[in-house]
Amino acid sequence: MLTVRHLNFNYPSSRPVLKSINLDFRPGNIYGLFGKNGEGKSTLMKIMTGLLFPKTGDCTLDQVSAKKRSVLGLQHIFLVPEDFELPSLSIATFEKTQSPFYPEFSKEQFYTLIEEFKLYPTEVISKLSFGQKKKVLIAFGIATNTKVLLMDEPTNGLDIPSKSQFRKVMASTVDETKCVVISTHQVRDLHSLINHVVILDNARVVFDYALGIVSERLWFGKPSNSDEPSILYSESSFGGKAILPRMGNNETEVDLELLFNGVLSEPHKINTILKNTHDETGV
Numbered sequence: 001m002l003t004v005r006h007l008n009f010n011y012p013s014s015r016p017v018l019k020s021i022n023l024d025f026r027p028g029n030i031y032g033l034f035g036k037n038g039e040g041k042s043t044l045m046k047i048m049t050g051l052l053f054p055k056t057g058d059c060t061l062d063q064v065s066a067k068k069r070s071v072l073g074l075q076h077i078f079l080v081p082e083d084f085e086l087p088s089l090s091i092a093t094f095e096k097t098q099s100p101f102y103p104e105f106s107k108e109q110f111y112t113l114i115e116e117f118k119l120y121p122t123e124v125i126s127k128l129s130f131g132q133k134k135k136v137l138i139a140f141g142i143a144t145n146t147k148v149l150l151m152d153e154p155t156n157g158l159d160i161p162s163k164s165q166f167r168k169v170m171a172s173t174v175d176e177t178k179c180v181v182i183s184t185h186q187v188r189d190l191h192s193l194i195n196h197v198v199i200l201d202n203a204r205v206v207f208d209y210a211l212g213i214v215s216e217r218l219w220f221g222k223p224s225n226s227d228e229p230s231i232l233y234s235e236s237s238f239g240g241k242a243i244l245p246r247m248g249n250n251e252t253e254v255d256l257e258l259l260f261n262g263v264l265s266e267p268h269k270i271n272t273i274l275k276n277t278h279d280e281t282g283v
């Protein structure tokens with residue numbers, strides 16, 4: 001569906017931000033896009049939506065290049081950016097003026113979400129708080145029903161009840177025809193939603209696996225003394241928790257924070273274990 005091939009990018013007179021990026025985003029999945037500050041997550045999302053142009057390589061959605069910025073491509077992808085400016089219009093006028101661009105837009109879904117987020121169609125967007133504006137944009141993004149929905153730090157600015165509301169709403173929106181890519185540092189907020197992890201580091205993709213493969217092949221927990229030799233990564237700040245090859249052990253829940261730190265610290269060790277499964281299963 002959404003494909004990134006041989007993508008290289010840098011801002012004018014800056015170091016390379018993205019190097020040789022190859023990724024495939026498939027329908028029916030919610031991808032978590034992770035990386036330290038400044039690793040290029042927002043930049044990648046902007047390239048996917050044609051807001052920035054790669055130096056070389058391309059991003060295509062169902063064979064339509066993002067570089068073309070054609071209606072044919074853009075009407076099927078929506079980005080909820082981290083920072084945004086919204087016009088000084090009422091929520092209802094915003095919906096009326098923006099929605100015709102998206103052929104699958106559901107008015108009913110939009111207003112149901114607006115109500116769930118405790119907002120009113122007559123409210124003027126510029127007078128809302130940052131978190132409330134974000135809710136308008138999230139509701140609009142979901143209601144576009146585009147094939148690809150990109151969200152950059154969607155839970156930033158949301159209060160605690162709204163974060164769980166967001167998880168609930170997202171879980172019920174994704175179906176087999178759509179894919180969602182969420183870039184976030186708030187791993188705990190979105191842990192239960194994500195089913196595939198992509199990690200960027202030093203301008204490259206250093207990890208790209210479905211969580212199903214991760215939990216099949218890796219074990220997360222407190223190791224016993226006899227486990228010591230096989231530890232792939234451990235951290236005292238996680239109460240001595242470690243990542244080990246799963247072997248015959250029971251399946252454990254993937255600790256995304258530990259996985260992220262483990263991949264940045266021991267990318268080769270962790271990828272080698274996962275790559276073997278990948279090759280064996282042909283996934």
Ligand SMILES: Nc1ncnc2c1ncn2[C@@H]1O[C@H](COP(=O)(O)OP(=O)(O)OP(=O)(O)O)[C@@H](O)[C@H]1O
Nearest residue numbers: 011012014017035036037038039040041042043044
């Ligand atoms: N308009 C710009 N001009 C020049 N450099 C930029 C511009 N926008 C971003 N950068 C640089 O590009 C790099 C990647 O930025 P980007 O915002 O994509 O990172 P990020 O992974 O989304 O970061 P964060 O997690 O902090 O949001 C950073 O080094 C940043 O300083």
